[in-house]
Amino acid sequence: MRYGGPNFEKKGYVSIWVSKVTLDEIPEDYFEERYGEEYEDISLSQWCENFGFGYYDHDQIEDNGVAKGSDSLDRILGECSFSKSFVDHAVSMGRKRGLDSVSWVRCLYDWSYSTSVTGINDDPYMAFLGFFEYDSRAESKYEPQFQ
Structure with a gap:
């Protein structure tokens, strides 16, 4: 599974996941990358296993969020790299899905x-x-605010 399965690499695109719960409700090892012989037949992390792919380039990941509670998707995503080029469209998609307030975003470039x-x-x-x-x-649309 780790190196098999679908490959979604595509230059110039960013895939974005947003939290449905507060950060403290996400298991501590959810994003943790698993290495070693005992893990070579499973996905790199629980997060990518849950979303059906085995690996990703961890150098292309950017996470941002707040430690407690939530904030606007515009603010959290707007602090991410290159966000001026995609944040308005992404926030519009979030509003349509009722995801305009989140605690965490994960961008995979x-x-x-x-x-x-x-x-x-x-x-x-x-x-x-x-x-x-x-x-x-x-x-970035906004300067990072460390909370």
């Missing part, structure tokens, strides 16, 4: 995850928001 391939749109902790074109020359 150069990745175009497809629910039509996996059939998985969410798990108990995270929801897939969509994939969006991004411009690597774009700035």
